[in-house]
Amino acid sequence: xxxxxxxxxxxxxxxxxxxxxxxxxxxxxxxxxxxxxxxxxxxxxxxxxxxxxxxxxxxxxxxxxxxxxxxxxxxxxxxxxxxxxxxxxxxxxxxxxxxxxxxxxxxxxxxxxxxxxxx
Amino acid sequence: xxxxxxxxxxxxxxxxxxxxxxxxxxxxxxxxxxxxxxxxxxxxxxxxxxxxxxxxxxxxxxxxxxxxxxxxxxxxxxxxxxxxxxxxxxxxxxxxxxxxxxxxxxxx
Numbered sequence: 001x002x003x004x005x006x007x008x009x010x011x012x013x014x015x016x017x018x019x020x021x022x023x024x025x026x027x028x029x030x031x032x033x034x035x036x037x038x039x040x041x042x043x044x045x046x047x048x049x050x051x052x053x054x055x056x057x058x059x060x061x062x063x064x065x066x067x068x069x070x071x072x073x074x075x076x077x078x079x080x081x082x083x084x085x086x087x088x089x090x091x092x093x094x095x096x097x098x099x100x101x102x103x104x105x106x107x108x109x110x111x112x113x114x115x116x117x118x119x
Numbered sequence: 120x121x122x123x124x125x126x127x128x129x130x131x132x133x134x135x136x137x138x139x140x141x142x143x144x145x146x147x148x149x150x151x152x153x154x155x156x157x158x159x160x161x162x163x164x165x166x167x168x169x170x171x172x173x174x175x176x177x178x179x180x181x182x183x184x185x186x187x188x189x190x191x192x193x194x195x196x197x198x199x200x201x202x203x204x205x206x207x208x209x210x211x212x213x214x215x216x217x218x219x220x221x222x223x224x225x226x227x
Binding site: 035037044045046047050059061062063095097099100103104105106107109110111112 | 120151152154156158163164165166169170173175207209211214215216217218219220221
């Protein structure tokens with residue numbers, strides 16, 4: 001079964017750092033892009049960026065450039081989303097999703113990681 | 120950046136009725152790069168339609184997509200109880216990838 005499994009919910013304080021993960025299985029992890037998508041409470045979907053695990057080519061949305069870091073470790077089929085200094089406004093659900101080049105769409109989604117930033 | 124606008128914001132219908140959801144782009148989108156997603160409360164989004172009109176694996180044929188250029192439509196021919204949800208369109212014809220704000224289909 002093709003799936004993306006994300007790390008569990010996090011509760012952090014403003015200013016703390018965080019790295020969440022997304023592990024792929026059931027397909028060739030290095031052959032498809034992995035995207036990160038933010039969903040703030042009660043709001044819509046926002047694309048943050050994508051990474052190609054095969055060569056770590058990364059594209060950021062202008063809205064998120066400099067705010068987060070996307071990376072991947074292809075040896076363990078895992079992509080990451082990282083913050084150096086969290087803000088309360090980073091409170092959201094973060095989804096990873098596989099971008100299928102065949103379909104030009106996000107065809108497989110992780111279950112989401114809830115990040116809560118509160119003092 | 121291509122901005123996607125979806126209408127209506129909320130569509131109140133009864134089971135068995137036809138739902139027509141609109142997605143309008145601020146500039147032309149290649150039909151190969153327009154997709155639709157369904158999201159239910161507490162769940163991750165699910166791909167319904169890609170390439171404007173192709174159904175993803177396991178999607179029933181009551182869901183159909185159409186359109187070109189700047190105007191795209193998702194049609195649900197006969198609403199089933201499980202279809203009441205939020206629907207988003209998305210484009211990647213040009214970077215950055217963008218989503219529409221969503222249309223909520225709720226029970227009348």
